[in-house]
Amino acid sequence: MTDIAVRKSRGIRHRGALAVFLVPFGALFALFYVIPIGYAVYQSLLVVERDGTFGPAVQVFGGLTQYIAVFENEAFWSSIGRVLLFGVVQVPIMLGVALILALLLDSPLVRGSKFFRLAFFAPYAVPSVIAAIMWGFLYSPNLSPFTGVTQNVDFLSAESVLWSIANVVTWVYVGYNMLIIYSALLAIPSEIYEAARLDGASQFRIAWSIKIPLVVPALVLTGIFSIIGTLQLLAEPQVFQSFSSAVTSTFTPNLTIYSTASIPNISLAAAMSVVLALATFVLSFTVLKLTQRRTAA
Amino acid sequence: MTATTASRRSAEPAKPGRSAKTVKPSKARAGGHSGIRESAVSRTIAMAVMVVATLYFLTPIWWLFVASSKTRADFTTTAPLWFADFALFENIAALFDYRNAVFLRWLANSALYAGIGALIATIIAAMAGYAIAKYTFRGRETLFNVILGGVLVPATALALPLFLLFSQVGATNTIWAVFLPSLVSPFGVYLSRIYAAASVPDEIIEAARIDGAGEVRTFFTVATRLMAPALVTIFLFQFVAIWNNFFLPLIMLRDESLFPVTLGLYVWNTQVSQIPDIRALVIVGSLLSIIPLILTFLGLQRFWQSGLANGGLK
Numbered sequence: 001m002t003d004i005a006v007r008k009s010r011g012i013r014h015r016g017a018l019a020v021f022l023v024p025f026g027a028l029f030a031l032f033y034v035i036p037i038g039y040a041v042y043q044s045l046l047v048v049e050r051d052g053t054f055g056p057a058v059q060v061f062g063g064l065t066q067y068i069a070v071f072e073n074e075a076f077w078s079s080i081g082r083v084l085l086f087g088v089v090q091v092p093i094m095l096g097v098a099l100i101l102a103l104l105l106d107s108p109l110v111r112g113s114k115f116f117r118l119a120f121f122a123p124y125a126v127p128s129v130i131a132a133i134m135w136g137f138l139y140s141p142n143l144s145p146f147t148g149v150t151q152n153v154d155f156l157s158a159e160s161v162l163w164s165i166a167n168v169v170t171w172v173y174v175g176y177n178m179l180i181i182y183s184a185l186l187a188i189p190s191e192i193y194e195a196a197r198l199d200g201a202s203q204f205r206i207a208w209s210i211k212i213p214l215v216v217p218a219l220v221l222t223g224i225f226s227i228i229g230t231l232q233l234l235a236e237p238q239v240f241q242s243f244s245s246a247v248t249s250t251f252t253p254n255l256t257i258y259s260t261a262s263i264p265n266i267s268l269a270a271a272m273s274v275v276l277a278l279a280t281f282v283l284s285f286t287v288l289k290l291t292q293r294r295t296a297a
Numbered sequence: 298m299t300a301t302t303a304s305r306r307s308a309e310p311a312k313p314g315r316s317a318k319t320v321k322p323s324k325a326r327a328g329g330h331s332g333i334r335e336s337a338v339s340r341t342i343a344m345a346v347m348v349v350a351t352l353y354f355l356t357p358i359w360w361l362f363v364a365s366s367k368t369r370a371d372f373t374t375t376a377p378l379w380f381a382d383f384a385l386f387e388n389i390a391a392l393f394d395y396r397n398a399v400f401l402r403w404l405a406n407s408a409l410y411a412g413i414g415a416l417i418a419t420i421i422a423a424m425a426g427y428a429i430a431k432y433t434f435r436g437r438e439t440l441f442n443v444i445l446g447g448v449l450v451p452a453t454a455l456a457l458p459l460f461l462l463f464s465q466v467g468a469t470n471t472i473w474a475v476f477l478p479s480l481v482s483p484f485g486v487y488l489s490r491i492y493a494a495a496s497v498p499d500e501i502i503e504a505a506r507i508d509g510a511g512e513v514r515t516f517f518t519v520a521t522r523l524m525a526p527a528l529v530t531i532f533l534f535q536f537v538a539i540w541n542n543f544f545l546p547l548i549m550l551r552d553e554s555l556f557p558v559t560l561g562l563y564v565w566n567t568q569v570s571q572i573p574d575i576r577a578l579v580i581v582g583s584l585l586s587i588i589p590l591i592l593t594f595l596g597l598q599r600f601w602q603s604g605l606a607n608g609g610l611k
Contacts, residue, residue, distance in 0.1 A: 014432060017512030021428035022440075024421045025486060032478040033447050036458035043461055101350060109343035118595065119351045122358065125590035127541040129559040130583045133566050134357050137364075137580070145360055145377030175354065179602075203339065232453040235543040235559075242567050254453055254544065261457055261548075269457060277454040284449050 044271035066271035075250040076272055082162065083252050087230035090166040095223055098177035103207045106185040117182070121175035128172060132239035135168045139243065156244035165236045177222045184218035185211060224287045231280050365584040369577055388581045400582055402554055403561040407540055410557055414479040415536040419528055422482045426489020427520055431502060441490065447483035456544040463549065474549040475557070479539045485531040492527035493520065529600035533593065540590060558586045
């Protein structure tokens, strides 16, 4: 009885404390998440008009003019196509490697797993910009430690540079994803495969039939968020512009937005941002919902 | 970078109550029935994979370290993966000397943006997550869902809108333009909520109330201690997110003296073809910029590994 009474009145009794707890985050979240998004949407609805050729530029409401321009912008869509292709290839490879490493770390086959765990995770501490600079040197035909390879294979050509960038992203994030999958593996109670062990099942069999199905939710989620990251690709290609002329100013959607904003065509860039954010959000939300249903089933 | 900010969360709260301890049992498990039955072949293959992977992940960092230690002449003429004359400290001194120690300035800026920024972000997110976990109030679930939506909005998607907003108030190209947005960590609220719900018992809060402690004081003296692994995790990942952030400073800052170290090195790297001497500085600078992060991760691994295990995914 009293317990219920206390609970009911809590919200009122601790109003002051609640304000202290919630207002700082709420205010900053509103200022730097909600309002900017609203403002970008507003900006994307404007067009610039001039009086004659040399008249002063005035921003007026233009409805969906900018969105029509976005949909007609070939560079933007080809940049989206490029990162989707990138994602379709790179994400499965990255997560596959992460899964294999996590399973090996979790198996009794490997000694010194603590060392390996940290060694694989170390690249995550390297900022994307620095990782890209470092690999830029490693790919270089003259400065690379592997000139035997880089003088024969051009890692920075128009055909291969996308996949050279994919390697940089993979290098940075495999360890991170591996750690998440590994955490999921640790959470499986070992009694579950005790029986399989007694029946003489091999480590491979246990991994395939017991462990992998149990970490599917972790895999799907790291997958979704890797896809989001791919759509937002920016730092690595931006750095690679210094190494390879094949990386154009419209190589990825974010680079397109950046170069459009620096023309400056702010309203078009804002409309592109909104389209990209919506696409990202819809994609991740859809897969998230699908996963939840699958996990529940 | 954004791939990561997000991948630390799950579709539904992880099973509470499984805390720091989760990391430990593996050892017992691995040791328990290790050996005997595994064939030497599987062992050898497994270890070979581990060694190859280690080479892949560590060689670039090793190369960076070796390259940073070489004189300009040795850099192009000696074996790239082994030391020649050890000139690391001379190189660092040259880097710090260059253009009135601008690199030190960048390091200090990064430390300020990432260190102070992540600290404040952690406190603010922890308070919000704790309040959502431990108090009932109207709109609680709605608020939490809106914040969860925020986790799905990648930082890069916000950079341009933030620039537009800051230019409205004439605040681009200031410290605040980079610092203030990095104080918001929706992921931190998410992790704090789960962790507070699992590790701060209601009885303790009630006991503190009976003792006459205020709600806010109870949070800072009692709850934060119980939430420590989650707080360290939030701090670390927010620290990395800010330290690695590139698009926001790139868009916001023109004044070199406000640059974080990533942006500074990026700009230098674009100048290598005009000023070849700067290449050596880029290499040493890159090494110096990753050492603090690697050391922090190593030093605090006990905390963030359990924090990830608990709040990340089940």
